[in-house]
Amino acid sequence: MTIWDFLETYGARIASGTLVTCAQFGLAAIIAIVVALIAGLGKLSHNGLIRGVSVIYIEIFRGTSLLVQLYWIFFVLPLFGITLPKFAAGFISVGLNVGSYGAELVRGAIQSVPKGQWEAAYALSMSPARRMRRIILPQALGLMLPPWGNLLIELLKGTALVSLISVTDLMFQAKQINASTYLSAQSFGAALVVYYILARFLITPFMRRMERVMARRLGRA
Amino acid sequence: MDMSAFPLELPETDRPMVRFMNVTKSYGRLVVLDQLNLDIAAGEMVSIIGPSGSGKTTVLRMLMTLETINGGVIYVDGKPLTHMAKGGKLVPADERYLRMMRSSIGMCFQHFNLFPHMTALQNCMEGPVQVLGLSKQEARERSEELLSLVGMIAKKDQHPSRLSGGQQQRVAIARALAMRPKVMLFDEVTSALDPEVIGEVTNVIRKLVAEHNLTMLMVTHQMGFAHDISDRVCFFFGGKIEEQGPPDILFGAPQRDRTKQFLSAVKEAH
Ligand SMILES: Nc1ncnc2c1ncn2[C@@H]1O[C@H](COP(=O)(O)OP(=O)(O)O)[C@@H](O)[C@H]1O
Numbered sequence A: 001m002t003i004w005d006f007l008e009t010y011g012a013r014i015a016s017g018t019l020v021t022c023a024q025f026g027l028a029a030i031i032a033i034v035v036a037l038i039a040g041l042g043k044l045s046h047n048g049l050i051r052g053v054s055v056i057y058i059e060i061f062r063g064t065s066l067l068v069q070l071y072w073i074f075f076v077l078p079l080f081g082i083t084l085p086k087f088a089a090g091f092i093s094v095g096l097n098v099g100s101y102g103a104e105l106v107r108g109a110i111q112s113v114p115k116g117q118w119e120a121a122y123a124l125s126m127s128p129a130r131r132m133r134r135i136i137l138p139q140a141l142g143l144m145l146p147p148w149g150n151l152l153i154e155l156l157k158g159t160a161l162v163s164l165i166s167v168t169d170l171m172f173q174a175k176q177i178n179a180s181t182y183l184s185a186q187s188f189g190a191a192l193v194v195y196y197i198l199a200r201f202l203i204t205p206f207m208r209r210m211e212r213v214m215a216r217r218l219g220r221a
Numbered sequence B: 001m002d003m004s005a006f007p008l009e010l011p012e013t014d015r016p017m018v019r020f021m022n023v024t025k026s027y028g029r030l031v032v033l034d035q036l037n038l039d040i041a042a043g044e045m046v047s048i049i050g051p052s053g054s055g056k057t058t059v060l061r062m063l064m065t066l067e068t069i070n071g072g073v074i075y076v077d078g079k080p081l082t083h084m085a086k087g088g089k090l091v092p093a094d095e096r097y098l099r100m101m102r103s104s105i106g107m108c109f110q111h112f113n114l115f116p117h118m119t120a121l122q123n124c125m126e127g128p129v130q131v132l133g134l135s136k137q138e139a140r141e142r143s144e145e146l147l148s149l150v151g152m153i154a155k156k157d158q159h160p161s162r163l164s165g166g167q168q169q170r171v172a173i174a175r176a177l178a179m180r181p182k183v184m185l186f187d188e189v190t191s192a193l194d195p196e197v198i199g200e201v202t203n204v205i206r207k208l209v210a211e212h213n214l215t216m217l218m219v220t221h222q223m224g225f226a227h228d229i230s231d232r233v234c235f236f237f238g239g240k241i242e243e244q245g246p247p248d249i250l251f252g253a254p255q256r257d258r259t260k261q262f263l264s265a266v267k268e269a270h
């Protein structure tokens, strides 16, 4: 079977898997970014309870494996009365996992903004929330974009695990095709190429573009 | 500490723009300022000179409320700054009270601290729009006027990274003035500048002194400049005012040995 025959026969399934992977990626990325922002800010809060909750979240999700988290959320949470469809369990797990790494990026970037910026904003009588929103976060964003690019690629790779709870993503389709045809090289080769294209030709250029926009806003471009 | 010695408000008859009353500041065991008493009259230009580590910056930072104090009270325009009246007593000020009070104080820093993600004009408009609640239009007019005053109107749409140190510092002065403070603080605003651009910043400050009735407190290493423009010069040594007086006297006929030593050491370095 040539590669063209293979694609003709299984291309539709690979395409549908790719779509599911993209959906998982997009939704997980939204969760990761939102949670990272909340937990990253939370870890810097003066309120002990908020700080505690943030630290516990970050520790749990960074300290254990994504696969275990996925199984917990899909198989164990129902025992506590929280049942999620597999599609939702998939992107929520991946999002929460990556969000815990992202939280450290947010915290680190905020702390890297020079102290003089806080002081200048303080001297203008800005409230703490306004200082954060208007002065610190925009600068922190510029500092954390490059590491976020790497993290989002990790996130894409992480979504392959959702196939293990039968979400019909790219990896799931590749495994199915392989199981019925034994065309391992073609099945997994196709998956490999698609993941690479998504990472290299979609995520990376998008992040580069964001970095250029940020550089322009800082007057550096 | 017994707060009853400190009035809730200064009487009309004895109301300097700024009063440090028995102010003490320490970091752990290190006492940086010891029972400081210092009055600054409305419209007065006071310079602070002294060796490195003598507490000069700390005086300004306390007045900007960037540092909390360990004893005493600071008053601005008769009202307590570091404390607020509660049930007829002075208690440490909370964040809200501090925010309200410190809006009458503006500060320029040694390293400018302009916001890098905003243009010169946006830097100046930020406080008036976000804090004072001015409309964009009003804030722009006010900011452009001040950028003209400091000679930076032609570069108003540039980001700080495109400006020289002297230009950035002039924008920083305009940014502080845009809040219409009653008191302006300058902490070694020329120390980070190349010698050839120091003049453009000191000229702006000279202009402020000549044309505006601002109360100013300035830490500087430039004795000639301090001599020219100050109404009074304070020489700090070891967290205390060792000597103070009109510039002609303090520079021309200092009384204390430490002042003489410091001034001759500075002269030798130049
Ligand atoms: N955040 C701080 N923690 C500990 N010590 C400090 C801090 N800030 C200043 N100091 C100390 O306080 C003293 C006075 O500092 P400063 O007011 O900056 O002096 P100056 O401006 O006259 O050089 C110095 O001995 C300095 O080391």
Ligand SMILES: [Mg+2]
Pocket (backbone or CB within 6 Å): B056, B057, B058, B188
């Ligand atoms: Mg200093």
